[in-house]
Amino acid sequence: MVYLGRGYPGVQHLLLSLLLLAAWEAGSGQVHYSVPEEAKHGTFVGRIAQDLGLELAELVPRLFRMVSKSRADLLEVNLQNGILFVNSRIDREELCGRSAECSIHLEVIVERPLQVFHVEVEVKDINDNPPVFSATQKNLFIAESRPPDSRFPLEGASDADIGTNAMLIYRLSPNEHFSLEVPINEEKVKPLGLVLQKPLDREEAPEIFLVLTATDGGKPELTGTIQLLITVLDANDNAPVFDRALFTVTLPENVSNGTLVINLNASDLDEGLNGDIIYSFSSDVYPDIKSKFHIHPATGEITVIGHIDFEESKAYKIRVEAFDKGFPPLAGHCTVLVIIEDANDNAPELAVTSLSLPIPEDAQPGTVITLISVSDRDSGTNGQVICSLTPHVPFKLVSTFKNYYSLVLDSALDRESVAAYALLVTARDGGSPSLSASASVSVEVADVNDNAPTFAQPEYMVFVKENNPPGCHIFTVSALDADAQENALVSYSLVERRVGERVVSSYVSVHAESGKVYALQPLDHEELELLQFQVSARDGGFPPLGSNVTLQVFVLDENDNAPALLLPLAGGAGGALSELVPRSVGAGHVVAKVRAVDADSGYNAWLSYELQSAAGGERSPFRVGLYTGEVSTTRALDEADASRQRLLVLVKDHGEPALTATATVLLSLVESGQALKASSRASAGVADAEAALVEINVYLIIAICAVSSLLVLTLLLYTALRCSAPPTEGSCGPGKPTLVCSSAVGSWSYSQQRRQRVSSGEGPPKTDLMAFSPSLPQGPTSGDIPRQPNPDWRYSASLRAGMHSSVHLEEAGILRAGPGGPDQQWPTVSSATPEPEAGEVSPPVGAGVNSNSWTFKYGPGNPKQSGPGELPDKFIIPGSPAIISIRQEPTNSQIDKSDFITFGKKEETKKKKKKKKGNKTQEKKEKGNSTTDNSDQ
The missing domain is CATH 2.60.40.60 (Cadherins)
Known part of the structure; x- marks a missing residue:
């Protein structure tokens, strides 16, 4: 037998090759299996899950799959037992041709997390292909003159198998003229040939039929034949x-x-x-x-x-x-x-074989995103490929295996900055000139709820007019969230807290989707001037994130309160003010005073007084102060004047439209002696009553002093503790003043305390200003002679604009109308009353949130203006132990001392009175200058 083909290596050479192959496979990290070709469906190949270190229970959840660059249906994995088996017919010759090595390269990919394994399945050759000649018959023309040893080449057979299965042995049918010549292994290109052993004789045998048989080395052997038809030619x-x-x-x-x-x-x-x-x-x-x-x-x-x-x-x-x-x-x-x-005529080829997209923005650096495989059909340097990534992005390419790259995260991601990346992977070979190929990879960044909703500003000021309809829209809050989808879906809610005795949700509500704030009920400026609350914005992420915004709702005043008369007044009956007026009084003498208050603020609470015209068009001998409400004489009274005068005083505020109230003043004109007796009788009655109570008051004074001492000690201890604490807003600092006023005229001024309610949800209403004055009148004591004060005095009072109550310090002449709230813009007003006796009144100028300023002037040329009762004697400021005494110094030196008012103690000073008997003219002169002592409890 003669061998033709690749040769048969020695046993030592084969063992060395196997050892080198095993070492290469161990170093490459592959799993190697082998399977014979033409294996039946279901043929066991290997326990791939066990060999890769994977649990059977992980195969389905982790999306176990195989990827092959060749036919993907040849092999399959049973996900129940992790066994790799033959799925369809494997034809080695169809798969690899005549290549000595034939393997199926598999990429095993599991997700969550992404892992890639390389599996090589070697397809072993079996002897399934017989030797094949190119034709079934070959014609040879040989001249009979050819000498012996002439050689005639033949085309050998081919076998699609490899190795021993492709090692062919040729046999020639027995004959006497020709032998078969087979070249040795080193002469692979030398063809098979016939060698003429014996000269031919055309006349003896013009044609010779031979059969050439090729047998391979497989088990079992397969053969192929070709018929050789030799025609013997005549001599050339x-x-x-x-x-x-x-x-x-x-x-x-x-x-x-x-x-x-x-x-x-x-x-x-x-x-x-x-x-x-x-x-x-x-x-x-x-x-x-x-x-x-x-x-x-x-x-x-x-x-x-x-x-x-x-x-x-x-x-x-x-x-x-x-x-x-x-x-x-x-x-x-x-x-x-x-x-x-x-x-170098083949550009590299790129293939993205797996994607773990989208990638969350909080993914850690090193996370595998996708697997990229490259190949180049060229050989040598022309087939060596290098991959690069553009542009400069937070990703990088890592070479994991030959011609395989992993796209991994290189730095942190932020979806709010970049939501998606368009990457360009370029593969370039080493040829000259080099060829390249590119593949686009789009990496989408999945949103993570890492941004809370934000408002444009931390606090909003909202102005709403009072008496609004229920359910009206007053403001809209809006928060933005930089996240996406449900993480950016913002819902709004009210941060519940108490506003005084009620909860804030009883005043307002917030629409969860639109952020619109609605007033649930009409707001009343007199009840609630400032409503402060918070609105919370929460997104739909998990866990949800949120932020708050503060709304300060200022309730603007409207003129919805008419002036209220303080009735009944001293000497009044049936809701009217009654006074006795001596006929001897001169022009400008104050005979009565109309008092009124308005619950509104600013101009809506600024009151003015007008005297209604008398019936019949008669000119009344009386007038009323435009802003003081003081009823005074315009001339000296005479006998022609009616003994009973009925005056109608119209009290009007400055709102739009203006609201009014009417007061009735009844004046009885009497002789001076009757008025003095009435006054003396009243004073004597009071003196007797006081004498009767002196004995009882001694014990009361002792008890009050003891209690007051204990109270003062407690207050001093509390103040020391508060001052020793870290300073906070409003602690140990100047508080809002409490104004206590006393008067020196014959009637006490009206006392009113009003609490200003500013609700912010953090505490009870606060008292900004309190004004106290006695409400019980006290007539002049017996023996006192009225004296005319010095008319040349001025007083200016500055009150906070935040005060929204009408604090009437009528006797002090400080305030004639309630100051405006934070929403009032006062015009500049400076005018004098039509009457020269009224003096100058300047309403608040430029009043805003900080201050209101009122100024009243009584000039020296106004002797008819009564003024002793217009200036408060003392002011007591809370938070300060000082008592501020304002002393009125008339030019007439008959007044020696002024009254002092303190808390918890009554101090009374007596004035020395000068009485001159027998001189009635002097007595009348002193009546206009005398003042009556007043005390305040």
């Missing part, structure tokens, strides 16, 4: 002869058509037609050679006529025959081996 003594039997040519791939490959030349020693040579390809040459190459019959030039591709075939073996024109024709043979040189 010399056949064409080539210079060499083998010509080797190197040809670059992608050469153009018409490129010369080689110019063959054969010689024939014969002459004439027997020496004329015709060149042609061998009849058994493969069809693909004829499609790519052409030989000129006369010149022997072989040229290119088809596309030469190194990746399709790395070499071509062309058998050429040279026939002469003799009869019978003789032929010479040679082989042209065309070796194709590789050119």
Whole structure:
């Protein structure tokens, strides 16, 4: 038997190759299996899950799958037991051709987290392909004149198998003329041939039939045959002869058509037609050679006529025959081996095999995002590929295996800055010039709830008019969230807290989706001036994030309260003010005072007084102060004036529209003696009552002093503790003043305390200003002679604009109208009353949130203006132990001392009175200058 093919290596060489292969596989990190070709469906290949260290229970949840660049249906994995098995027919020859090594490369990918394993399944060859000749019969024409040992080449058989299965042994049917010549292994290109052993005799045997059999080395053996029909020709003594039997040519791939490959030349020693040579390809040459190459019959030039591709075939073996024109024709043979040189004509190929998208923005650096595989059909340097990533992004490429890259996270992500990345992966080979290929990878960043809703500003000021309709929209809050989808879905709610005795949700509500704030009920400025609350904005993420905004709702005043008269007043009856007026009084004498208050603020609470015209058009001898409400005489009274005067005083505020009230003043004109007796009787009655109570008051004073001492001690201890604490707003600092006023006229001023309620949800209403004055009148004591005060005095009072109550310090002449609230804008007003006796009144100018200022002037040229009762004697400021005493110094030195008022103690000073008997003229003179002592409890 004769062996033809790749050779049979020795046992030692085979063992060394196996050891090197095992070492390479261990270093590469692959799992290697082998399976014979043509294995049946379900054939066991290996326990892939166990070999990769994966639990069977993880295969389905982690999305276990296989990816193959070749046919993906050849092998399959049973996810129940983790066994790799044959899924469809595997034909090694179809898969790898005649390559010595044939493997199926699998990429096993599991997600959550992403892992990639490389599995190589070697397909082992079985002897399933018999040797095949290119034709079933070959005709040979041999002249009988050929000498012995002449050689006639034959085309051998081919076997699609490899290794031992492709090692062919040739046998020639027995005959006496020819033997079979098989070249040794080193002469692979030398063809199989017949050797003439015995000269031919055409007359004895014109045709010879032989059978050539090829047997492979497989188990079992497979064979192939070809019939050789030898026709013995008559003498053409010399056949064409080539210079060499083998010509080797190197040809670059992608050469153009018409490129010369080689110019063959054969010689024939014969002459004439027997020496004329015709060149042609061998009849058994493969069809693909004829499609790519052409030989000129006369010149022997072989040229290119088809596309030469190194990746399709790395070499071509062309058998050429040279026939002469003799009869019978003789032929010479040679082989042209065309070796194709590789050119860098194939760009790299990129494939994205797995994506873990979208990636959350809080993913840690090093997270595997996608797997990218590259390949290049070229060889050598032309097939070496390097990958790069553009642009500069928080990702990088990491080479995990040969021609495999992982796209991993390199730095932190922020979806609010960049929501998606368009990456360009470029693969470039090492050829010259180099070729490249690119693949776009879009990486979407998934949102994480890492941004809380934010408001444009931390606090809003809202102004709402009082008496609003229930359910009216007063403001809209809006918060923005930089996140996406449900993480950016903002809902609004009210932060519940108490406002005094009620909860804030009883006043307002917030729409959860739109953020609109509604007033649930009409707001009353007199009850609630400032409503402070918070609105919370929460997103829909998990866990939800949120923030708060503060709303300060200022309730603006409207003129919804008419002036209220303080009735009944001293001497009044039936809701009217009654006074006795001596007929001897002169012009400008104050005979009565109308008192009124208005619950509104600002101009809505600024009151003015007007005297209604008398019936019949008579000019009344009385007038009323425009802003003081003091009823005074315009001239000296005479006998013609009616003894009873009925005056209607219209009290009007400055709102739009203005609201009014009417007061009735009843004046009885009496003689001076009757008025003095009435006054004396009243004073004497009071003196007797006081004398009766002196004895009882001694014990009361002792008890009050003891209690007051204990109270003072407690207050001092409390103040010391508060001052020793860290300073806070409002502690140990100047508080809001409490104003206590006393008067020196014959009637006490009205006392009113009003609490200003400013609700912020953090405490009870606070008292901004309290004004106290006695409400019980006290007539002049017996023996006191009224004296006219010095009219030249001025007083200016500055009150906070935040006060919204009408604090009437009538006797002090400080305030004639309630100051405005924080929402009032006072006009600039400076006017004098029509009457010269009224003096100048300047309403608040430029009043805002900080201050209101009122100024009253009584000039020295106004002797008729009564003034002792217009100035408060003392002010007591809370938080300060001082008592501020304002002393009124008339030019007449008959007043010696002024009253002092303190808390918890009554101090009374007596004035020395000068009485002159017998001189009634002097008595009347002193009546206008005398003042009556007043005390305040």
